Amino acid sequence: MSERLTWIHQELDSLKEAGLYNRIRTLGSPQGAWLMVDGKRVLNFCSNNYLGLANEPVLVKTAQEYTQKFGVGPAAVRSIAGTMDIHLELERRLAAFKGVEAAITFQSGFTANLATLPALVGKEDVIFSDELNHASIIDGSRLSGARIARYGHADPASLEKVIQENAGSYRRGLIVTDGVFSMDGDIAPLDKIYEIAEKYDILLMVDDAHGEGVLGTGGRGIVDHFHLHGKVDVEVGTLSKAFGVVGGVVAGSAVIVEWLRQRGRPFLFSSAVTPADVGACIAAVDILESSTERVDRLWANARYFKEEMKKLGFDTGVSTTPITPVMLGEAPLAQQFSRELFEEGVFAMSIGFPTVPRGKARIRVMISAAHQKEDLDQGLAAFAKVGRKLGVIA
Template identity: 50%
Template sequence: MTLTLPERLSRELAGLREQGLLISPRVLETANRARTRVDGRDVVNLASNNYLGFADHPEIKARAAEYLHTWGAGAGAVRTIAGTLTIHEDFERQLAEFKHTGSALVLGSGFTTNQGVLGTLLQPGDLVVSDELNHASIIDGLRLTKATKKIYRHSDPDDLDRVLAENPTDGLKMVVTDGVFSMDGDIAPLGRLIEVARKHGAVTYVDDAHGSGVLGEAGRGTVHHFGFETAEDVIQVGTLSKAWGVVGGYAAGHADLRQLLINRARPYLFSTAHPPAVVGALSAALELVQRDPSFMERLWDNTRFFKAELARLGFDTMGSQTPITPVLFGEPEAAFEASRRLLDEGVFAVGLGFPTVPRGQARIRNIVTAEHTRDDLEHALTAYERVGRALGVIGG
């Protein structure tokens, strides 16, 4: 008998429940800030990607309102028909200047950017070698291509060298890596990776979703942090939704990259352009981070303090090097229970298990922001100490 849709839905949901992996997202009842409200509780928010506190910044909201009133609620079409407004191209020039690249193009989201750029550049006969811990959007983007796909061990230039040497091709060669890995918070060793890629004539493709706005001068990103922002054999992609506090994705690199993507990238060709308010907010965010270095200074001061105190308490933060600070619990049940207890203590921090992270490495991923005060972080640390001792994760 043919399986019905209700049967498929019921079986899949039952399986998730049995494994303890069924997700029911918390709903924020106020703006996404360092302090917010969840389930009727006022909480310290450690679950957001709002690194610089821009999501509810008054200057950014004012620019969004200005563009809304001047340009309307929506763009009205896809970019290639009638949806490209002056402000779209102005922002892309601003972004290219910020990134120190020959061109930049904005797409609907960071996820679809990976699909669009990888799908445009990679063809049959090409070779793409991807870090084993790359983001799901990279994995899905590569699945859509007909290039030969290989994996190298996480952040291991020697293994990358081996894979490239064992897979010769006359087509395009591409090495793909996150700049900052979203679950562990570690930084890709871009200097070594690019050196190996160049040895084999390969292009390096960096998804800088969690590095843009966090690393490099004025938040220019991981590629800038390592000094490769003007290199024509390096492609930068990322999101405009994390440190920048809004939504969207971008691709930046060689001067001709933008024009090819305009003609071939399917998420660009078949998606309505960003609303004017989004463009205004993004433009204001780039201006603000360059004008006022205190945002990044506070972000990193808070990061260093929080990591040091978690380590002092005895928590395993898994070698994180960035504001992404995982606390390892091992099994998903422990991570989810810790998350529930932290919420009772006034701290919003979300547990993550398989398939988001590998089995046996369930964790709570914490992200401190520029907006957190020392009182916020001390409150969170006190809660972590109580919960960690109660669950036997730390001594005492």
């Protein structure tokens, strides 16, 4: 073993001893309510496939058709020779779906944040960031070079105080928040945050990765949920969760979208999204525009599961969305709980530090429109059995 790498081996051993080492399981089937995981058929409570679209036959068929017509890859960045007419069609469709002036797509929601934040602010500026914002917002903020001023989680009063403390010390300000917080499942008070942004004339950006396809009429997102159309400067979203495909989107003001086409680094320096992904995303928009049935079923499933978990005595935190954290405290307990669930035929991974703070480890259950009531009941029975065995519930 090279001495240059000794420290990595030591760090890995430390993670294992602390119960923080992430043993990654392997899927051998398409996404759905049930999966083949490490060779075993299990109930899926892990995926972000909110609406069950990841293996929807219409999306699969459309992806195949687009591949036949346009090939397997664009073979260029968007700004040179990678922009196909289908990319522009998807962006027009997403803008119409969101009710905004324009939209631009990226390779992922993560790269959408890495593109947007450094393009809007720099070293003379300040980003007012919720203390529990997603890693992609944190990384994009660091790349921008702007000063990062954190405010209390989902706390408008804290935000206003931090803005006042920084008054006169920056050129441009940008408020950025997750829409739905992926670990806790709570919703940002975007209506109150918008009022503060207006009061202090600061740009407002929301990352709606877990709100797209979930919140608002037919899954149009948090801006629709709060009736803030035309008032939020930047909406970042992902096409890899509720849409069931892959990719990211930035929607909002036409001038901001135009600027990102000129200065969004992932747009300029990384290949365009594949034709198959573009076609599948367009098919997903078709489905969401045609009916609210999947979104309605998602919420019905989530309400039922949460209510029954609370009856059993589990702590599901502060979630107000289909994201259901089962709070367990310490990482070793959460990992053991996950392993026991797997033995009972339920795939629900533990989440610990650094994804969540120390002492707040959990099982994060992701309910889907693809689940039937009998699936949820089977999962509830497994949670009850393991919870009693490990002394989490009576």
